[in-house]
Amino acid sequence: MLKFGLTLMCVATLVGCQKSPPQMKKPPQKITLAHATLAHCALVYIAMAKGYFTEEGLDVQPQIHTYGKSALDSVLAGKADLATVAETPVMFAVLKGEKIFIVANISNSNKDVAVIARRDNGISVPGDLMGKRIGYTPGTSGEFFMDSFFAANGIVRKDVNPIGLKPEEMVDALVTGKIDAAATWNLPLILLRKKLGDKGVTFFDKGIYTETFNITAQQEFVQKNPETIKRLLRGLIKAEKFAAASPDEAQILVATALTIDKSLMAEIWNDFDYRVNLSQTLLIALEDETRWAMSNHLVDQTKMPNYISYIHVESLKAVKPESVRIIR
């Protein structure tokens, strides 16, 4: 009986060891990912640093941008395959008739965007913003938050002096006094808070806005490359698990990628929810912002698009079905 068992084991081992002749590994697929140098893209930085994209057979070429709208513009111009961007620029692009897909949400936060103001310019409560110069980046979540903040505090746009600035201009503008306040997000926000110290006052409002940051691409690219999308998502999901399991190490990786101090990253880490998913809240946010854009005449369209058509669920459903919570 023992002999028979040993013989069987040997045979099984020999059979198992017999591999088919090694196949030529395909070279990794090159894709260009336009991403913003923001804490919102932490999962992208982790995936790149840990080689998760490479594991999935992707050669992800990063294209650096200072904010998401810029990254999306690169995709729309055909200079990149995918972009990381908040939902606000996506909403504007859709209303302009662009054919794009959101394939996944990679982070969200209701404490990322704020209005930061200079106390020494007489601003200590939201009402003090009346008549002040407020920097904002048009067509972004910063602009939406600013108007929502105004609405929550009984301010209308014409009561203030909004000045359009790029995010990378915000810090210098507020520090040098070119503006009295800025509606912006991290990292400019945390840098301003550090620089202004007690001279600054930050107005958060968790009740009026939750920013989502998403992976977007042209619909044609997604339709032609469904496997590529799945592989990218798998890489990001691995990064999600790593971030949950080893937050300290993840913060170091992201801080290194953003060339900031780890302590800064640690300070804002818990303001973000780093998960790869697609939920009904994305639709709600897009529709909310569409109503805002239409009512503020920021766009010409008056009909609400069906944003379901601009969300690609199939790839994420294939790799992580439990994270797809959009009602279809």
Added chain:
Amino acid sequence: MLITTRLKLSSYLSLIMSSIMIMVLLWSFGTYKQAVRQDFLADEIVSTIFERTILRDEYLIYGVERAKIQWTSKTETLNRLINAAYEQFKGKAERDILDEMRQRQDDTNGIFARIVKQKEASLSGAKNIVLEQRLTSQIIFLASTLYADAMQLQESTKRVVDLAYKRTVALSSIIVMVVVITTVLNSVLVNRILNKRLAVIQAGANTIADGNLDHRIVCQGSDELVALAETLNNMTDKVQLFMRQLETANKELEAFSYSISHDLRAPLRHINGFIELLGKQDTSSLNDKSQHYLRVIAESAKKMGTLIDDLLSFSRMGRAEMMQTSVSMSKLVVEAQNELQSDLAGKNIIWETDSLPEVYGDPAMLRQVFVNLISNAVKFSRDRDPIKIKISCSQANKSDETICRVSDNGVGFDMKYVDKLFGLFQRLHSPEEFEGTGVGLANVRRIIHRHGGRTWAEGIEDDGASFYFSLPNRKEQI
């Protein structure tokens, strides 16, 4: 190792193993029960969030006070459930989810309070639609993520319940298998040892019982069965010693009997001789009494001579060498009848003789058996007309002996004296009733015993008697 020690050890081992297995099973049941409790709690949380969502919508759409009160009550319930969940869930993943849920609860409460404030403000005309919309979007967003967190918790608990259930089933199966295997192994091992030893002891005992008193049971080990074998060996030693002593005593007795008989014959011959001579003398000078005395002396001497002859013959029967051969019982009967011609002459005898088998034994001795038995049958049936003598033998199926029977229709005997029948010089009737010294059946018994057989008799007074003897169906005789 002693069998009792082995059994004790086995019992203790079984007890220890059973205790360990029971403890493991109890632990597994405990974890399963806890997992079920956690699962139930997660279900309650999900259900409460769902109910609160409906109440939220009711309030947002209709602004009804009842919905607000119920929403508040459900929020308190949810807070309580989340706190209870902190007590139940100790794993990092689950506690991280609970931390998020708590944060979202706090945010939700804050936003709902602002919504209520807006609704109340709008009643007085200060409606801020934009703010209401923002707050509504946020509360929907928070409810969605809270629900997602609760679902994640629920999925986690269901996985744990499933795992705990499978583990419990697997453990139970393992325990049952282990119990069965150890019980079977134990039985097999103990039985093997017992059977092996018992087989050796039984074979040895059989060899000794068959007559080989030199055989000793050899049993390896140090348990009770080995001790039993030793005891049997000791017993055999004693039996062998007694047998030797008995044989020696018998031989001495035989020699003594022979010697006495032989030595007594010489003086008896003198007595008989001189009585005969005296009888030939002129006895007219002797009175009647003296002549009577003379006759009594003569008869007594004659009787003594017969007794001595019979004793001698009986003694010789015990000392004579036996010849072992195949013997035809039918032929023996015929020879016995021929030898008893003078006793049979003139008598009306009906013989019923069945077909008799062949046996192993000494032909001369066995012939003497039939001579004695037939002679007795004729003697004790002489008043019958006709005399019926039946001779038969049987070899029953699977029996290792042949049983022969000689029966008659004579005077029979009282069964209470059956034990005396085969004794030396034992008689149930007086010499005046029936002649003889009472040595015939003693000789029959002695001969049959030397052949390894048995003798017995049955009778009814005045209604005949049957005399049985058995002979082993084998070549070797004791």
